[in-house]
Amino acid sequence: MLRVTELDAGYGFLRVVHGISLQVNQGELVALLGPNGAGKSTTLKCIAGLVRPWKGDIAFRGHSIGGLRGDLVNGLGIGLVSESLNLFTGMTVYENLLMGAYSVPEAEKRRRSLDFVFSLFPRLAERRPQLAGTLSGGERKMLAIGRALMGGPSLLLVDEPSLGLAPKLTQQVFDALRKLSDDGLTILLVEQNVTATLEMVDRAYVLEQGEIVLEGSAQKLSESEHVKDVYLGVMA
């Protein structure tokens, strides 16, 4: 469904992603793991059209989308939950969700998405008239995921949903992602919480200093010496 080939990207003169390739198949839940500054967010932003790739190709359903503007990428069915969430803080929860469905013309479809998001995160339904800027960290994260879902994406990119959340809330968000994946949504998830992520995903890539150093099934990675050493803190 998504195929990234030899992607180079960076800011100014600084290259932070060095020729990475990765692939996400229909219905898969795939993780992109790696330490701070590895280039995970940059990769997601390239796919979502927020950062322009320098080289390489990004193909979505067989069509090249590299360098396409973010709003057009969204229109093709790719939803992004960014690291900083990028919520509309001066709008209510309801308005934020409505904006998520900005490019969905059918009112009926929007209503169904809204019901779905509210059933996934009942908390948001309670907070419907509240300004997004006054939500708690956990609620914000739910709202960002909800907003991305409102567009009815076929591929969801999620950047570090566990960031700044207590373990219990992290688990809640992970459960929601797992449920979405079980319902057939294709998800590419960026995470640093390696243990919990590897328990949940089908496959994963490990990105270090802009290069993919490991890839494989979740099980294969949990057993890898490198992952154990560096990410799981287990002495081999």
Next chain:
Amino acid sequence: MSLAVQRLSREFRSPVTTGLIAGVLALAIFGVVRGGTFILVDSLVTGAIWALVAAGLALTFGVMGVPNFAQGEFFMVGTLSGYLVYTALSGVQGRPYVPFVTILMALVVGFVLGALVDLAVFSQMRRRIREGWVMNTFVVTVGISVVMINAHQLIWGTDYKGIVAYFDGPPIHVLGVSVALDRVFAISVAAVSIAGLWWLLSYSRIGRAIRAVSQDEPGALMVGINVGRMRTLTFAISSGLAALAGATLLFQFPSFPFVGVKPLYVAWTVVILAGLGNVGGAVVAGFIIALLEANTGFFIGSAWEDVVPFALIVLILAVRPTGLFGRAVRSVWEQ
């Protein structure tokens, strides 16, 4: 509706703001009691028009980060197109629809010209400039203003091109003051436009998208909003409103190359007072400034009309640097 109430209550959270509003109300009552109701009526008419010009300025700054020093020239374009259209329609003058056609044409001219300026200038700058956006666009808008003033001078000359009045019927009587029909017309046009702008920004799909861009640009891209188009639209709306104001006030401001200078300064005063980028605040502040002007003009002398409001603003900003309703720069309505 609850949203509007929520917003309003947030505006009045600060004691300084509440105190100032109370002060202005007191001033209004004082002016009316000592001077006459005409002060109130006067302030309502000019206040409504200042609000219109300033709302556009606030919108441009909140959404695009452009401090538009050419806004007065779009007012000038409004007076000019108003004059040209009105004189071209001289054959059917006296028909009640003529003033409406005239100001609508001015609105369209301002809107289209604004869109063209954004496409030709700001869209191009956006592709190239990474740093110092506000300062660079500031200088560019001053340049645009100079070009427009000189174009007017070159093509239409420097003489006053004005009209006596759009309507020649007898004045109507409100609160014991007789108000010329043109003033009634002006305040109605301003009220309808401001209400329309408020509805557009609050409840329409496009208005929400404009606010989304002002609150979070990457967020707007992420939900599929064509950010560039929203910016062009914002500049066009703002220019259109200024031109509409110009054409509506043609009886008071005959068109000439520099007619935009006064509206520009007043609009900037209003916007700074309201807090940069705050559209709702700009509307309220527009009336405050007009009230100050009218009172100063009557009690102190019309030469002081511009001085007193400016002095007061310096004072207010010393106490509240973000402006009356401003929490911080950037954002339309709220922050």
